[in-house]
Amino acid sequence: xxxxxxxxNRKSHVPLHKQIEEYIKGKILKGEWPxxxxxxxxxxxxxxxxxxxxxxxxxxxxxxxxxxxxxxKGGGTRVINNTWSVLAAxxxxxWDTYVQSGTYKPNMPTIQEINRAEFHPNIIRLGxxxxxxxxLPHGQMHKIWNRTSNRQISLGYPEPKGDLFLRTAxxxxxxxxxIQTTPSSILIVSGALQALQLISVGLLHRGSSVLxxxxxxxxxxxxxxxxxxxxxxxxxxxxxxxxxxxxxYKRQYGGxxxxxxxxxxxxxxxxxSEKRRxxxxxxxxxxxxxxxxxxxxxxxxxxxxxxLPLKSHDKxxxxxxxxxxxxxVSPGLRIGWIAGPEPVMDRLADIKMxxxxxxxxxxxxxxxxxxxxxxxxxxxxxxxxxxxxxxxxTIKLLEQHFGGVASWSVPSGGFYIWxxxxxxxxMRELFExxxxxxxxxxxxxxxxxxxxxxxxxxxxxxxxxxxxxxxSRLSLIMNDLINRRE
Amino acid sequence: xxxxxxxxNRKSHVPLHKQIEEYIKGKILKGEWPxxxxxxxxxxxxxxxxxxxxxxxxxxxxxxxxxxxxxxKGGGTRVINNTWSVLAAxxxxxWDTYVQSGTYKPNMPTIQEINRAEFHPNIIRLGxxxxxxxxLPHGQMHKIWNRTSNRQISLGYPEPKGDLFLRTAxxxxxxxxxIQTTPSSILIVSGALQALQLISVGLLHRGSSVLxxxxxxxxxxxxxxxxxxxxxxxxxxxxxxxxxxxxxYKRQYGGxxxxxxxxxxxxxxxxxSEKRRxxxxxxxxxxxxxxxxxxxxxxxxxxxxxxLPLKSHDKxxxxxxxxxxxxxVSPGLRIGWIAGPEPVMDRLADIKMxxxxxxxxxxxxxxxxxxxxxxxxxxxxxxxxxxxxxxxxTIKLLEQHFGGVASWSVPSGGFYIWxxxxxxxxMRELFExxxxxxxxxxxxxxxxxxxxxxxxxxxxxxxxxxxxxxxSRLSLIMNDLINRRE
Ligand SMILES: Cc1ncc(COP(=O)(O)O)c(C=O)c1O
Ligand SMILES: Cc1ncc(COP(=O)(O)O)c(C=O)c1O
Numbered sequence: 001x002x003x004x005x006x007x008x009n010r011k012s013h014v015p016l017h018k019q020i021e022e023y024i025k026g027k028i029l030k031g032e033w034p035x036x037x038x039x040x041x042x043x044x045x046x047x048x049x050x051x052x053x054x055x056x057x058x059x060x061x062x063x064x065x066x067x068x069x070x071x072x073k074g075g076g077t078r079v080i081n082n083t084w085s086v087l088a089a090x091x092x093x094x095w096d097t098y099v100q101s102g103t104y105k106p107n108m109p110t111i112q113e114i115n116r117a118e119f120h121p122n123i124i125r126l127g128x129x130x131x132x133x134x135x136l137p138h139g140q141m142h143k144i145w146n147r148t149s150n151r152q153i154s155l156g157y158p159e160p161k162g163d164l165f166l167r168t169a170x171x172x173x174x175x176x177x178x179i180q181t182t183p184s185s186i187l188i189v190s191g192a193l194q195a196l197q198l199i200s201v202g203l204l205h206r207g208s209s210v211l212x213x214x215x216x217x218x219x220x221x222x223x224x225x226x227x228x229x230x231x232x233x234x235x236x237x238x239x240x241x242x243x244x245x246x247x248x249y250k251r252q253y254g255g256x257x258x259x260x261x262x263x264x265x266x267x268x269x270x271x272x273s274e275k276r277r278x279x280x281x282x283x284x285x286x287x288x289x290x291x292x293x294x295x296x297x298x299x300x301x302x303x304x305x306x307x308l309p310l311k312s313h314d315k316x317x318x319x320x321x322x323x324x325x326x327x328x329v330s331p332g333l334r335i336g337w338i339a340g341p342e343p344v345m346d347r348l349a350d351i352k353m354x355x356x357x358x359x360x361x362x363x364x365x366x367x368x369x370x371x372x373x374x375x376x377x378x379x380x381x382x383x384x385x386x387x388x389x390x391x392x393x394t395i396k397l398l399e400q401h402f403g404g405v406a407s408w409s410v411p412s413g414g415f416y417i418w419x420x421x422x423x424x425x426x427m428r429e430l431f432e433x434x435x436x437x438x439x440x441x442x443x444x445x446x447x448x449x450x451x452x453x454x455x456x457x458x459x460x461x462x463x464x465x466x467x468x469x470x471x472s473r474l475s476l477i478m479n480d481l482i483n484r485r486e
Numbered sequence: 487x488x489x490x491x492x493x494x495n496r497k498s499h500v501p502l503h504k505q506i507e508e509y510i511k512g513k514i515l516k517g518e519w520p521x522x523x524x525x526x527x528x529x530x531x532x533x534x535x536x537x538x539x540x541x542x543x544x545x546x547x548x549x550x551x552x553x554x555x556x557x558x559k560g561g562g563t564r565v566i567n568n569t570w571s572v573l574a575a576x577x578x579x580x581w582d583t584y585v586q587s588g589t590y591k592p593n594m595p596t597i598q599e600i601n602r603a604e605f606h607p608n609i610i611r612l613g614x615x616x617x618x619x620x621x622l623p624h625g626q627m628h629k630i631w632n633r634t635s636n637r638q639i640s641l642g643y644p645e646p647k648g649d650l651f652l653r654t655a656x657x658x659x660x661x662x663x664x665i666q667t668t669p670s671s672i673l674i675v676s677g678a679l680q681a682l683q684l685i686s687v688g689l690l691h692r693g694s695s696v697l698x699x700x701x702x703x704x705x706x707x708x709x710x711x712x713x714x715x716x717x718x719x720x721x722x723x724x725x726x727x728x729x730x731x732x733x734x735y736k737r738q739y740g741g742x743x744x745x746x747x748x749x750x751x752x753x754x755x756x757x758x759s760e761k762r763r764x765x766x767x768x769x770x771x772x773x774x775x776x777x778x779x780x781x782x783x784x785x786x787x788x789x790x791x792x793x794l795p796l797k798s799h800d801k802x803x804x805x806x807x808x809x810x811x812x813x814x815v816s817p818g819l820r821i822g823w824i825a826g827p828e829p830v831m832d833r834l835a836d837i838k839m840x841x842x843x844x845x846x847x848x849x850x851x852x853x854x855x856x857x858x859x860x861x862x863x864x865x866x867x868x869x870x871x872x873x874x875x876x877x878x879x880t881i882k883l884l885e886q887h888f889g890g891v892a893s894w895s896v897p898s899g900g901f902y903i904w905x906x907x908x909x910x911x912x913m914r915e916l917f918e919x920x921x922x923x924x925x926x927x928x929x930x931x932x933x934x935x936x937x938x939x940x941x942x943x944x945x946x947x948x949x950x951x952x953x954x955x956x957x958s959r960l961s962l963i964m965n966d967l968i969n970r971r972e
Binding site: 194 | 584593617631638641642654688691707708770771800801804829836840843852
């Protein structure tokens with residue numbers, strides 16, 4: 001209940017509190033807020049409805065008087081009745097136990113908090129991992145629509161592995177980065193996240209362990225944990241994850257799969273060196289350890305093209321290669337892909353068919369046009385230029401405001417700067433104070449429970465003016481926290 | 487490996503068997519067919535590549551001589567080596583154990599067989615549950631593209647519950663069938679199948695039981711079973727599932743959820759009566775049994791509009807209402823929805839964000855245009871007319887060819903006729919003989935293990951000429967089986 005999508009009408013002759021009362025009553029009577037539902041707090045309601053707290057209070061009091069709502073100690077205000085359940089002798093269905101018993105884990109509270117805060121007006125999102133809306137190619141997307149007449153879009157159920165035209169275009173695209181593959185070894189998915197989801201339920205079982213970089217994006221989502229797998233973080237150095245430690249951790253904690261983000265890692269920005277890639281692939285072969293190579297940031301290099309993917313050297317089919325259009329063209333397309341051994345793609349395609357019958361044909365069609373018209377490469381050139389400028393400016397801002405209190409490496413691509421805060425201050429306090437001042441942070445603990453003294457900065461989303469404001473304000477907040485500590 | 491997407495070039499000076507040898511070798515060396523992969527049989531290869539069996543044999547023999555392939559007793563031909571693994575001392579990674587250990591169940595063999603057969607050229611698909619491509623609204627979809635300039639399509643990550651404009655249009659749409667709801671109680675999903683998937687992992691746990699009609703579409707997919715739930719089929723009569731039996735089965739086998747398809751049921755075509763809807767809702771309240779009302783065929787009534795949904799009478803929020811554009815506008819859109827209590831929608835939205843970050847923005851945009859422009863209603867009128875004609879003609883064909891040997895009810899909407907074959911013949915033989923003669927059937931056992939003497943006929947997909955051909959040939963095959971039995 002982040003946003004009600006409704007506000008009282010200030011021009012109406014019906015008093016505001018009455019309108020609110022009727023609105024809430026409607027929700028209850030229609031069963032949208034069934035008995036047991038905890039309604040938003042008075043403060044939240046007054047924020048969401050843009051009215052005084054006292055207006056909310058009188059509406060809620062009236063509903064309590066009518067026997068529909070009641071306050072619970074420490075539990076906020078809940079729906080306790082509706083006209084029908086007053087009449088019915090039976091106690092109503094308790095959705096709460098259902099909502100809590102699903103096997104799928106809810107998002108981490110911090111992430112839920114971030115998701116909610118992203119909708120606050122005027123908030124500066126200092127860590128958001130996507131392109132700013134004005135970097136998204138609205139104009140080019142229009143050009144693509146105008147081409148709809150050239151090729152009939154298939155409106156029926158999609159092919160199991162995805163549109164053949166798109167898979168063919170992708171095989172060409174992958175060829176350019178050294179990956180020799182054919183359309184039958186490619187599976188189209190609804191974003192890279194879904195690739196991971198399918199791998200978790202299709203190739204592993206409860207109790208399997210996944211080795212990964214420490215920290216990692218993968219810790220911020222629950223795909224593997226919700227399917228009953230455990231994640232084992234392996235330390236990294238400046239060249240990426242360390243093969244000798246991969247072996248050691250595998251021996252110690254088990255390891256059924258290795259998940260890596262070798263190019264412009266999320267959240268550290270690290271680019272795995274060419275030598276490290278070769279060593280890691282050799283380790284994978286020697287250990288018979290399948291590798292998921294998540295390469296969604298590869299095309300966003302800012303200084304030099306990165307070394308070829310591990311997949312390009314993989315002659316034994318040990319590597320599942322994952323890519324996506326989300327970070328380059330549009331996350332809204334929800335188009336990603338996996339390239340790997342055909343029997344594995346067959347298995348994952350079968351599961352995909354069983355969970356959502358394939359990805360949107362419109363999106364697949366648009367993705368194929370992006371690749372086959374060359375618009376993709378043109379757009380990349382522009383985005384790289386913009387991102388490079390943003391990265392350089394952000395680094396300057398950090399030098400200006402965080403010299404001495406934080407350390408960082410300069411990323412050579414992607415979106416992220418992994419900021420190490422040197423003085424030991426409470427990151428929870430930093431997060432909350434920043435939020436109160438309109439700055440939303442991504443704390444390091446989302447990506448690694450032990451990364452308490454880190455935050456992920458992204459230079460892809462906020463405008464440079466916002467960056468400047470946020471970074472300077474953040475340094476003031478930090479200084480304040482440091483001083484108070486003493 | 488249903489389709490290789492490649493055929494040898496008959497115009498080339500390279501002999502066909504040599505081309506095939508090089509092609510297969512390429513697959514092996516690139517790691518697309520890793521060691522252990524079972525390659526298609528010689529018969530399948532000769533079908534897929536459209537060459538003589540002997541051509542395939544000489545290519546495979548040559549590869550076996552080179553040490554890349556080997557026949558296994560009863561196990562077909564497998565990849566046993568590639569140049570690299572010959573050099574490497576270590577045995578290669580065994581993907582097979584991975585493919586078999588995923589928690590998600592593979593599709594039923596019959597369904598995999600059907601999925602494969604659908605790609606045979608010239609096959610008549612007598613049971614396919616979708617609109618024939620020429621009933622899909624290509625022209626109208628073009629009109630919608632031309633409107634892209636009216637409203638900016640959001641290209642960023644989608645909102646958790648889906649595009650607000652679409653949810654608003656859906657709230658209006660649902661209002662017309664008596665469902666009072668607001669956008670915050672609606673969740674957009676990638677098709678109704680994903681709605682079921684989210685419900686399974688979000689609200690139930692391993693060991694939960696789901697009550698459902700016997701037979702049911704739900705038995706043909708694995709969403710609940712793969713998440714560790716069991717399905718309990720409850721007998722139906724001409725008015726739909728029987729409330730007293732729902733209570734009885736719940737007592738006997740447990741029941742955490744009731745899944746029903748009250749309008750133009752898949753596969754029986756049954757329309758639940760108005761009285762039955764009221765009784766069932768009362769049972770749900772009395773038993774505190776949440777209901778999933780899958781209403782994807784509602785708008786496809788052919789004679790009279792169906793009774794209002796159970797959801798329209800649901801004042802306590804017991805019902806989760808599921809709809810989709812797949813059966814009416816386009817399955818390729820992959821747009822469906824759930825309407826239900828807000829805390830439940832919040833929970834499911836949270837999981838959706840964790841599995842695929844939302845549905846395609848393009849599809850959501852197109853769906854909203856379909857609803858808000860009125861094109862949807864126009865299109866429905868046309869589709870209904872077409873389907874009615876198809877239903878009537880199909881019933882005539884059945885009367886003509888199946889009188890005495892089969893029985894059926896005339897559906898008043900949707901796609902399906904549930905054909906009961908009276909003489910006890912081997913349905914496996916019927917399926918296989920029909921397939922050899924180019925007719926693909928959906929056997930009843932897909933929808934109910936005990937429905938051995940049924941097949942699902944769909945009048946939505948094949949053309950009427952194909953219908954006529956297939957039904958008359960099928961009756962000959964049946965007579966033949968009956969005679970041979972004696
Ligand atoms: C490393 C990595 N993989 C996958 C994803 C998910 O991307 P998609 O939008 O393609 O699902 C992200 C997005 O943040 C990411 O950073
Ligand atoms: C009853 C029923 N529910 C759900 C679905 C899945 O539809 P969608 O394409 O919206 O996922 C089908 C499709 O066959 C169906 O028959």
